[in-house]
Amino acid sequence: MNEKNLRNTAIITSLVGLIILFFVVSNLKIKEREVSSISTDDINNYIKTCGEISERKISKNGHIFLKLKERDASINAVIFNSTAQKIKNEIDPYLIKKYDNVCVYGKVNLYNGNLEIICNKVEFNKNVP
């Protein structure tokens, strides 16, 4: 085995990795949680949660503040303007209305003593008609 053999092995190794990655990517999922089960243990964790929009506000800076409700539990979610602009091609978050059923992806954060989700992706809940 010499340097050339090692280099060839390294290239093949990388290519095998790329092929596996190509097939794995579509199956990567973030942990889905019910709104009622989100707790302070989840702070800094990335999760997906679904529910109905019970409140919706847009600040002057274009940040979107949502309250997500599921049965008796609720949690705040925020979509920052910069995020909203980036995900506009998939779903325009400014079009989300009260009573819409959505799923949000993001990091759980503690803000002013309350839990909230800083969203980096939003989608309409396909399981709710």
Add this chain to the structure above:
Amino acid sequence: MFLEILFFIFLGITLGIISGLLPGLHVNTIYLLIPLFSAFFIDLNISVYGLITFIISAAITSTIVDFIPSIFLGAPEEATALSVLPGHRLLLQGKGLEALFLTTSGGVFTTLLFFVLTPLLLFILPIIHSLLKFYIAFVLLVICFFMILTEKNKERIFFSVLVFLLSGSLGIITLNSGILPENFVLFPIFTGLFGIPTLLLSLKHKSNIPPQEEVIFNTERKLIFSGSIKAFFASILLGLLPGVGVAQATVLTQELTKKKDPREFLISVGGVNTAVALISILSLYTVKRARSGAAIAIRNLLENFTIYDILLLISVSLISVGISAILTLYIGNKILKFIQKFPYSKISLIILILLFFLCFIFTGLNGILILLVSTSIGIIAPLSKIKRSHSMGVLIIPVILFYLGINF
């Protein structure tokens, strides 16, 4: 998402190369910064898998690149500490690039073994862990006795015990005392135990780097395969036993198989270093424990490590190992040419000053104090011609005491 993950693989490789090349800057230190910048990452709409990919590729790359300062400059980290001596020996024979080639080969082939044998690991790791967990202190004690008895000479056994106990005392005093932050305390300890003694001795002997061979040499495939297989099994042991470092796992495997070829040793050290990083992340799935800085950082991002995450780990590792192996040999070659232009004693002196400077920057005066004490202990081993791995008592003794329920 595919392109995003590829981008983070390249970003991770870049970081891994930087942290691998700079003595003292461990990639774990950089993971500490991730939570601080998480809001920034979210603002950039980076998915959690982007961050995980970044962590894995940085961790894997640094395990390959780490050997450049370890072999060429005598400035190791915990995992590469044992490569200093055989690596230096080859360097002084004009075969520095071969030494790097061997550790890199070990990294690549052990990762390929990991790829092939992951299903087996998923099955056996939880079983071995459940069998071992009540006897960890006992198993560690047996390993330590075994390591000391390999010296086979009364005088050397005496010095081995001395180094083991002194370094253990250093570990007890420094590791949980809060004298330094947890993530920085190992830097002065390992630099002092393994790095500075090598540099001081090369200053004393006024050793120079002889002209280095540029063409690579053929290493028997059998040697690379046997070194990689040993590395793989050694890393299973390491993945399950806290406190046992890459060094012990490798020496133990070499001793058990009764082969002490320095080339095979370097292949095994290179392999164990990479495989341990992989198995520590895999442990998130198999035994639900984080055994490394990378694993802790991933656990903070992802609550449940699933089978798809294992496939992500495998694919990112294969890509990172392949690319970083090629880059390591290229960069290593350039660095070797560069350092040949200067007297090695001057380079050793510059590295010594750099290590003291970095130690002061990262750890302050307390760190310098620990560095001086650990250097005093670390230099006993080469002067007494015993294995430097006895200095790993700095981690093993505190772990044994912890598992015996004795806390300081």
